[in-house]
Amino acid sequence: xxxxxxxxxxxxxxxxxxxxxxxxxxxxxxxxxxxxxxxxxxxxxxxxxxxxxxxxxxxxxxxxxxxxxxxxxxxxxxxxxxxxxxxxxxxxxxxxxxxxxxxxxxxxxxxxxxxxxxxxxxxxxxxxxxxxxxxxxxxxxxxxxxxxxxxxxxxxxxxxxxxxxxxxxxxxxxxxxxxxxxxxxxxxxxxxxxxxxxxxxxxxxxxxxxxxxxxxxxxxxxxxxxxxxxxxxxxxxxxxxxxxxxxxxxxxxxxxxxxxxxxxxxxxxxxxxxxx
Amino acid sequence: xxxxxxxxxxxxxxxxxxxxxxxxxxxxxxxxxxxxxxxxxxxxxxxxxxxxxxxxxxxxxxxxxxxxxxxxxxxxxxxxxxxxxxxxxxxxxxxxxxxxxxxxxxxxxxxxxxxxxxxxxxxxxxxxxxxxxxxxxxxxxxxxxxxxxxxxxxxxxxxxxxxxxxxxxxxxxxxxxxxxxxxxxxxxxxxxxxxxxxx
Numbered sequence: 264x265x266x267x268x269x270x271x272x273x274x275x276x277x278x279x280x281x282x283x284x285x286x287x288x289x290x291x292x293x294x295x296x297x298x299x300x301x302x303x304x305x306x307x308x309x310x311x312x313x314x315x316x317x318x319x320x321x322x323x324x325x326x327x328x329x330x331x332x333x334x335x336x337x338x339x340x341x342x343x344x345x346x347x348x349x350x351x352x353x354x355x356x357x358x359x360x361x362x363x364x365x366x367x368x369x370x371x372x373x374x375x376x377x378x379x380x381x382x383x384x385x386x387x388x389x390x391x392x393x394x395x396x397x398x399x400x401x402x403x404x405x406x407x408x409x410x411x412x413x414x415x416x417x418x419x420x421x422x423x424x425x426x427x428x429x430x431x432x433x434x435x436x437x438x439x440x441x442x443x444x445x446x447x448x449x450x451x452x453x454x455x456x457x458x459x460x461x462x463x464x465x466x467x468x469x470x471x472x473x474x475x476x477x478x479x480x481x482x483x484x485x486x487x488x489x490x491x492x493x494x495x496x497x498x499x500x501x502x503x504x505x506x507x508x509x510x511x512x513x514x515x516x517x518x519x520x521x522x523x524x525x526x527x528x529x530x531x532x533x534x535x536x537x538x539x
Numbered sequence: 540x541x542x543x544x545x546x547x548x549x550x551x552x553x554x555x556x557x558x559x560x561x562x563x564x565x566x567x568x569x570x571x572x573x574x575x576x577x578x579x580x581x582x583x584x585x586x587x588x589x590x591x592x593x594x595x596x597x598x599x600x601x602x603x604x605x606x607x608x609x610x611x612x613x614x615x616x617x618x619x620x621x622x623x624x625x626x627x628x629x630x631x632x633x634x635x636x637x638x639x640x641x642x643x644x645x646x647x648x649x650x651x652x653x654x655x656x657x658x659x660x661x662x663x664x665x666x667x668x669x670x671x672x673x674x675x676x677x678x679x680x681x682x683x684x685x686x687x688x689x690x691x692x693x694x695x696x697x698x699x700x701x702x703x704x705x706x707x708x709x710x711x712x713x714x715x716x717x718x719x720x721x722x723x724x725x726x727x728x729x730x731x732x733x734x735x736x737x738x
Binding site: 272278282306311312313319334341 | 572594675689697
């Protein structure tokens with residue numbers, strides 16, 4: 264077929280109207296003819312504009328959601344696959360280098376194979392390094408996020424304490440460590456409505472199934488408060504409501520109790536305020 | 540004569556959106572969908588003449604866009620051409636897979652393609668449509684007929700020759716002459732079409 268004969272087929276190709284044999288023949292010609300490739304692209308641009316002659320129509324709204332849900336799922340799968348695919352892909356890529364054929368080209372083939380293997384190994388090492396760095400970066404990012412979240416929580420608590428202390432009629436009571444926790448101390452701030460915040464330091468880690476519980480003691484009557492746990496540094500915080508009857512002249516104490524809390528204190532006292 | 544440019548083009552071009560999609564940006568895909576859904580769905584509905592089939596293909600097209608956005612090469616054409624080619628190719632595959640019996644049934648079915656709303660056709664798009672329609676109208680009937688049977692009815696040259704009872708060589712000539720004339724008529728407007736990826 265001549266060049267001109269192929270040019271006759273370009274319009275039909277852009278319209279996907281070529282019959283099988285013509286399509287295959289043109290495909291081979293396009294691989295070596297820049298002129299026909301350019302003209303085909305031009306025909307395709309023009310053909311696409313015919314779409315504008317049809318009336319635009321609104322599809323169902325559900326289609327958009329279905330498409331976006333599908334790609335979202337696919338994106339999630341892609342991320343998971345990427346993480347686990349490095350080793351598998353590397354193994355798959357290595358296999359062809361083990362197969363050497365053709366005695367006349369064996370020397371060059373071997374040399375080429377060695378060179379290709381070296382390049383491949385170097386690429387693999389680079390890829391592994393990048394992957395490791397990426398993993399480290401992700402781990403560091405996760406650590407920083409956790410730290411930031413902890414700092415934000417701490418900041419929020421401190422702001423709440425400041426807000427509490429600066430409210431009208433606010434009070435603050437210190438709790439000192441007893442013999443079982445000499446280094447522990449705590450501060451209980453509360454406003455005139457009884458809204459209280461406790462910040463404790465230096466408490467030993469509570470055993471599994473146990474937690475610290477706040478008590479309001481007035482005239483020998485022990486009223487239970489909430490329970491809290493400490494972090495690895497022995498710090499703990501608690502927000503609670505002081506019973507009205509304990510607002511004046513009460514003693515505050517912290518005991519070690521079952522983590523679900525108890526109605527009557529059963530454990531040792533770790534922190535206690537002086538009588539006010 | 541210039542054609543109005545659609546407002547959203549002033550924001551991010553289709554080329555940029557496809558680039559973002561190729562990097563896994565789901566929001567970019569959503570924007571491409573919002574931008575082109577109506578024209579592509581109108582085309583699919585015209586080809587398939589069945590709303591359920593057209594919606595199914597539209598969904599498939601955008602999932603393919605998500606998977607193949609990395610294949611798009613801006614040096615080899617505009618994003619709109621790529622999207623339309625992908626959509627049309629899927630629709631024609633679907634049409635051909637239905638077989639002649641079902642195709643006849645679809646064509647005889649309620650003419651849903653005509654029951655469409657023009658509400659979406661904003662000024663710029665209407666203008667673009669008019670230009671393409673005017674250009675098609677300027678073609679001799681036999682050339683336009685050959686192009687439309689191929690483009691919108693998914694027929695091959697030999698199928699068109701059979702349907703029209705015309706020699707295959709004549710159909711080939713009509714198709715090429717029609718396409719050449721259409722290129723000449725649309726060339727002055729092509730760069731100004733709102734679907735250019737250069738915005």
